[in-house]
Amino acid sequence: MTLETSLRPALARGEFELHYQPRIDLRDMSVLGMEALIRWNHPERGRVSPQQFIPIAEETGLIVQIGRWVLEEACVQTRRLIDELGRTICVSVNVSARQLAHQTFVDEVRQVLLDTGLPPACLELELTESALIDDIERTAHMLRELHELGVKLAVDDFGTGYSGLAYLRSFPIDVLKLDRSFVLQHDERISAFDFVKAFVDMAHALKMSVVAEGVETLDVVEFLRSAACDEAQGYYFARPMPLGELRSLLANEA
Ligand code: G
Numbered sequence: 001m002t003l004e005t006s007l008r009p010a011l012a013r014g015e016f017e018l019h020y021q022p023r024i025d026l027r028d029m030s031v032l033g034m035e036a037l038i039r040w041n042h043p044e045r046g047r048v049s050p051q052q053f054i055p056i057a058e059e060t061g062l063i064v065q066i067g068r069w070v071l072e073e074a075c076v077q078t079r080r081l082i083d084e085l086g087r088t089i090c091v092s093v094n095v096s097a098r099q100l101a102h103q104t105f106v107d108e109v110r111q112v113l114l115d116t117g118l119p120p121a122c123l124e125l126e127l128t129e130s131a132l133i134d135d136i137e138r139t140a141h142m143l144r145e146l147h148e149l150g151v152k153l154a155v156d157d158f159g160t161g162y163s164g165l166a167y168l169r170s171f172p173i174d175v176l177k178l179d180r181s182f183v184l185q186h187d188e189r190i191s192a193f194d195f196v197k198a199f200v201d202m203a204h205a206l207k208m209s210v211v212a213e214g215v216e217t218l219d220v221v222e223f224l225r226s227a228a229c230d231e232a233q234g235y236y237f238a239r240p241m242p243l244g245e246l247r248s249l250l251a252n253e254a
């Protein structure tokens with residue numbers, strides 16, 4: 001069986017699961033929330049990486065149903081975590097271009113917030129630059145509707161596309177997620193620190209906050225803090241983990 005044929009029934013068979021990677025507030029090093037990352041437990045092949053199956057899901061359009069499941073599951077589980085722990089926790093969910101292009105996307109988000117009672121400010125949608133620049137006018141309208149619901153909007157893998165920066169003026173973006181290539185890059189001419197510092201200053205001037213991704217070492221944590229970067233995510237703090245592990249981590253933090 002090809003991956004594609006086994007992907008089709010995977011949702012109904014309950015083969016997907018969400019893992020969560022903590023997001024750290026660099027001011028006090030507390031866990032503010034987490035990114036939901038899908039995992040596929042294939043009955044024969046074992047764990048299949050989203051890098052393998054998300055592109056197939058996008059091509060076949062299956063991403064629309066899978067993405068809806070991710071959104072619901074992330075909101076249900078986060079709502080439950082908030083109740084169990086008695087504190088605010090935010091979840092960010094990756095949204096693919098195909099989902100965003102779907103007419104009913106805003107209604108789906110509105111409905112899931114109603115059904116779960118998750119405070120809208122606790123949900124962040126991660127969009128990629130390429131998804132955003134697809135149809136600027138339509139996207140701008142949709143993002144304004146989403147923003148009016150009270151959810152946060154983030155640009156994922158910021159700086160890796162070829163889209164320029166003009167869209168930042170027309171879209172109500174709250175958060176820039178700085179791709180890990182920028183966090184790691186050491187160059188002769190401009191240090192990683194100077195580069196990140198320039199991004200952070202720009203974002204702050206535009207009233208956006210910055211999350212650095214792929215943070216693997218204490219050195220990087222320290223330079224991010226001195227560059228006034230707001231949040232960080234990466235193996236240095238924690239890998240993506242099952243819900244149970246995240247719950248223990250948050251419970252122990254209190
Ligand atoms: O978790 P990593 O764990 O391996 O994820 C690999 C890639 O898959 C990343 O680019 C990530 O954004 C993407 N990805 C993970 N989960 C989801 C999801 O629920 N929806 C979409 N569209 N992409 C996801």
Ligand code: G
Pocket residue numbers: 021037094156157180213214215216233234235236240
């Ligand atoms: O594209 P997106 O940013 O959503 O993808 C997140 C991806 O980055 C996931 O595959 C996740 O497992 C991976 N990731 C998270 N932290 C680190 C890290 O510190 N180093 C590396 N190399 N990958 C990371």
Ligand code: MN
Pocket residue numbers: 035094126156
């Ligand atoms: Mn992401």
Ligand code: NA
Pocket residue numbers: 156157158177179213
């Ligand atoms: Na990213």
